[in-house]
Amino acid sequence: MSSEKPSLEVCLSPALLHLYNTAGSVVVIIDIFRATSTITAALHNGAASVIPVASVQDCIAIGNSLPNSLTAGERDGKIAPGLQHGNSPLEYPTDFVQGKTLVLTTTNGTRLLHMVKDAAQIVIGSFLNLSVVCDYLLAQNKNVLLGCASWKDKYNLEDTLFAGAVVSRVGHAFEVNCDAARGARHLFNSTGGSNFINFLRDSSHYRRLSAYGLEEDMEYCVTPDKHPVLPLLQGDRIVAVR
Numbered sequence: 127m128s129s130e131k132p133s134l135e136v137c138l139s140p141a142l143l144h145l146y147n148t149a150g151s152v153v154v155i156i157d158i159f160r161a162t163s164t165i166t167a168a169l170h171n172g173a174a175s176v177i178p179v180a181s182v183q184d185c186i187a188i189g190n191s192l193p194n195s196l197t198a199g200e201r202d203g204k205i206a207p208g209l210q211h212g213n214s215p216l217e218y219p220t221d222f223v224q225g226k227t228l229v230l231t232t233t234n235g236t237r238l239l240h241m242v243k244d245a246a247q248i249v250i251g252s253f254l255n256l257s258v259v260c261d262y263l264l265a266q267n268k269n270v271l272l273g274c275a276s277w278k279d280k281y282n283l284e285d286t287l288f289a290g291a292v293v294s295r296v297g298h299a300f301e302v303n304c305d306a307a308r309g310a311r312h313l314f315n316s317t318g319g320s321n322f323i324n325f326l327r328d329s330s331h332y333r334r335l336s337a338y339g340l341e342e343d344m345e346y347c348v349t350p351d352k353h354p355v356l357p358l359l360q361g362d363r364i365v366a367v368r
């Protein structure tokens with residue numbers, strides 16, 4: 127076996143995805159506020175699976191055809207008309223979501239998921255499952271791309287901060303020859319590694335969501351390791367591997 131380390135790179139926006147070779151890699155999808163946090167929380171709380179879909183129309187059609195499913199998602203941070211539930215990790219406690227399939231469509235997170243075509247594995251990453259994701263990446267011995275869902279292709283701080291947390295934890299085991307990864311690590315280090323919400327209050331999506339009274343959601347989304355579960359894409363569904 128070669129002693130060369132696999133590579134670790136960060137893609138800061140879906141608009142840059144074409145610049146990266148994802149074939150055979152592990153791709154971590156990151157949408158801290160809030161899609162990947164919601165997926166992680168719902169699966170840890172017992173959801174049978176999450177089906178990420180691109181459009182509200184598809185979400186409703188799939189939801190109608192699947193017994194024991196819920197349609198959920200947002201557009202521009204608000205529950206999309208026609209869907210039953212939103213994109214809040216707090217909406218899916220165990221007594222509500224246990225055994226159900228969440229059919230989810232969001233502005234950025236589920237979109238990026240559908241853009242990655244040839245990865246060996248797609249993983250859902252969030253602060254809520256930070257350690258589980260890092261342990262998984264260390265165990266794979268494969269190239270890794272940390273993919274930030276960003277906001278409508280524009281850079282965002284919360285996804286970059288999480289990417290930096292991962293680079294800082296696992297970077298020693300990889301060849302990190304990527305300035306986006308170095309920059310993300312610097313950003314993470316600048317926070318001192320804690321109190322992320324203070325840092326993120328001055329971010330565009332924090333401002334956008336706080337205008338809808340969703341501060342509690344965002345505080346929840348930056349709680350490390352609250353939901354230790356490994357959500358992996360298998361076929362068209364995301365399932366929990368514990």
Ligand code: MLT
Pocket residue numbers: 157159160161162200202203204213232233234235236275335
């Ligand atoms: C997204 O996928 O765009 C987000 O998760 C938006 C949100 O609900 O905050």
